[in-house]
Amino acid sequence: MINVGDSRLGIEERFDYIIAGAGAAGLSLVYHLHQAGLTDKRILLLDRAPKTANDRTWCFWEVGEGTFEPVVFRRWERLAFHGEDFSTVLEIAPYRYKMIRGGDFYRFMAQWLDAQPNIARAYAEVTGVETEGNEAVVRTNDGRAYHGAWAFNSILLDPLAQRPTYHYLLQHFLGWVIWTPACAFDPNVATLMDFRVDQADDTRFVYVLPFDAHTALVEYTVFSRELLPRSDYVRQLEAYINDRLRITDYETQHEEFGVIPMTDAPFPARRGARVINIGTAGGCTKPSTGYTFQRIQRRAQRIAQALKATGRPDVATPPLHKRYQLFDSALLNVLDEGRERGRRVFTDLFARNPPQRVFRFLDEDTTPTEDVQIMSSVNIPAFVAATADALRRRLAAPRSHPLSHTDSSTR
Ligand SMILES: Cc1cc2nc3c(=O)[nH]c(=O)nc-3n(C[C@H](O)[C@H](O)[C@H](O)COP(=O)(O)OP(=O)(O)OC[C@H]3O[C@@H](n4cnc5c(N)ncnc54)[C@H](O)[C@@H]3O)c2cc1C
Numbered sequence: 001m002i003n004v005g006d007s008r009l010g011i012e013e014r015f016d017y018i019i020a021g022a023g024a025a026g027l028s029l030v031y032h033l034h035q036a037g038l039t040d041k042r043i044l045l046l047d048r049a050p051k052t053a054n055d056r057t058w059c060f061w062e063v064g065e066g067t068f069e070p071v072v073f074r075r076w077e078r079l080a081f082h083g084e085d086f087s088t089v090l091e092i093a094p095y096r097y098k099m100i101r102g103g104d105f106y107r108f109m110a111q112w113l114d115a116q117p118n119i120a121r122a123y124a125e126v127t128g129v130e131t132e133g134n135e136a137v138v139r140t141n142d143g144r145a146y147h148g149a150w151a152f153n154s155i156l157l158d159p160l161a162q163r164p165t166y167h168y169l170l171q172h173f174l175g176w177v178i179w180t181p182a183c184a185f186d187p188n189v190a191t192l193m194d195f196r197v198d199q200a201d202d203t204r205f206v207y208v209l210p211f212d213a214h215t216a217l218v219e220y221t222v223f224s225r226e227l228l229p230r231s232d233y234v235r236q237l238e239a240y241i242n243d244r245l246r247i248t249d250y251e252t253q254h255e256e257f258g259v260i261p262m263t264d265a266p267f268p269a270r271r272g273a274r275v276i277n278i279g280t281a282g283g284c285t286k287p288s289t290g291y292t293f294q295r296i297q298r299r300a301q302r303i304a305q306a307l308k309a310t311g312r313p314d315v316a317t318p319p320l321h322k323r324y325q326l327f328d329s330a331l332l333n334v335l336d337e338g339r340e341r342g343r344r345v346f347t348d349l350f351a352r353n354p355p356q357r358v359f360r361f362l363d364e365d366t367t368p369t370e371d372v373q374i375m376s377s378v379n380i381p382a383f384v385a386a387t388a389d390a391l392r393r394r395l396a397a398p399r400s401h402p403l404s405h406t407d408s409s410t411r
Pocket residue numbers: 020021022023024025026046047048049055056057058059060124125126127154155156256257258259260278279280281290291292293294296
C-alpha cells in the first residue's frame with residue numbers, strides 16, 4: 001500500500017480502477033477485486049478521511065462463511081421475534097445471523113491495504129466522478145483530477161429528487177451498547193424484531209443483539225417519512241430497557257445513530273460509460289428492509305468476476321429478478337399508504353413462513369412457488385391494491401420506467 005504523492009506512484013499517472021468512497025462498498029470492492037485475481041491492477045481508493053470511528057454495525061444473515069468472516073464479531077442461530085399477538089424463537093439454521101462492527105472492518109481493511117503494493121489511498125473531498133471520453137475522471141476539492149479506465153462510485157453526488165412515482169420512507173434508528181452487572185442476556189438468542197413498542201402511525205421495533213450475558217446492542221428503529229427528535233429515540237430506548245428488559249442498572253458504552261433510505265426510486269447504476277455506482281448510491285440498499293451489506297458483497301463479487309473474465313464491469317439483472325422490485329414497491333406502498341400496519345405484515349411473514357423462506361425471499365433467491373407462499377401469508381387485498389397503485393404510478397409518470405430500478409444488477 002502506498003499513498004498518492006508517493007514517488008512510487010505519481011498522481012499524474014492513470015489508474016486501472018478508481019474507487020470513490022472507501023466505506024463498506026468501496027472497501028469491499030477493492031477486496032473482491034483482489035480475491036478475483038486482479039492483483040496487478042493499479043487502484044486508487046479515495047475518501048474524505050481515513051476511517052477510524054466505529055461508526056456503524058452491520059448485521060445480516062448468511063449460510064456458511066462469507067468473505068469477511070475473520071471480522072464477524074458475533075453469530076446467532078436463534079432469533080427471537082415478537083409481533084402482534086405472536087412471539088417465537090426462530091431456528092434459522094443453516095443461516096446464521098452475523099454482526100460485523102464497522103471499526104473492526106475498517107481496521108482489518110487498513111491492515112490489508114498496507115500490504116498491497118498496487119493500491120493507493122488519497123484523502124480529499126470528491127467533487128465529481130464523471131465519464132470523459134473513454135475514461136473516468138475523479139475530481140477533488142484540492143484541485144486534483146484522477147484518471148482511470150473505470151471508476152466505482154459510492155458517493156451520493158446528486159440528491160435523490162422526490163417524485164410522486166416512487167415511495168420515500170426512511171429507516172432511522174438509535175442504538176446503545178449497554179453493559180449491566182446482572183446476567184441479563186442470553187448470548188445465544190438475538191432479538192431480530194420486537195414490535196411490543198408503541199407503533200404511533202408507522203412501524204417501530206427494537207433489536208437486541210447480545211454480545212455476552214452482560215452486554216448487548218439495543219436499537220430502537222422506525223420506518224417513517226420523517227426523523228424523530230433525538231429525545232424521542234432516547235425516551236423509547238430507556239423505556240424498553242427499563243420496562244421490557246427490566247434493566248435499571250446499566251451503563252451505555254457506545255451509541256450509533258443511522259438513517260437508511262427505503263425507497264423504490266431508481267439509483268442510477270452508472271454515470272456515463274466509465275463510472276459504475278456501487279453501495280447505497282448504486283441501489284444496493286434493499287428498499288423494503290434497508291439491509292445493504294450482503295447486497296454490497298454480492299454486487300462487488302459480480303463486478304470483480306466480470307472484470308476478471310471480460311475486462312468490463314458489466315453485470316446485468318436477470319429479467320425474472322425484476323419482480324422483486326415490484327414486491328419492494330408493494331411493501332413500501334402498503335406502509336406509506338397505511339394499507340396495513342408494518343407490525344402486522346412482519347408478524348404474518350414470520351408466523352406463517354419458515355424463517356429460511358423469508359430470508360431467501362428477502363435475498364431475492366426464492367422460486368415462484370415460494371413467492372406465492374410468501375404473498376399468500378400477508379394481507380392479500382392490501383398487497384393487491386398496493387401493487388396496482390405502484391404500477392399505476394409508474395405508468396402515469398412521464399418517461400416512466402415501470403420496473404427499471406437500475407440497469408445493472410444490485411444483487
Ligand atoms: C448506522 C448504520 C447502521 C447500518 N446497519 C446495517 C446493517 O445492520 N445491515 C445492513 O445490511 N446495512 C446496514 N446499514 C446500511 C448500509 O449497509 C451502510 O450504510 C453501508 O455503510 C453502505 O455502504 P456504502 O459504501 O454505500 O456507504 P458508506 O459506508 O457510507 O461509504 C461511503 C464513503 O464515502 C465517503 N464520502 C462520502 N462523500 C464523500 C465526498 N464528497 N468525498 C469523499 N468521500 C466521501 C464517506 O466518508 C464514506 O467512507 C447501516 C447504515 C448505518 C448508517
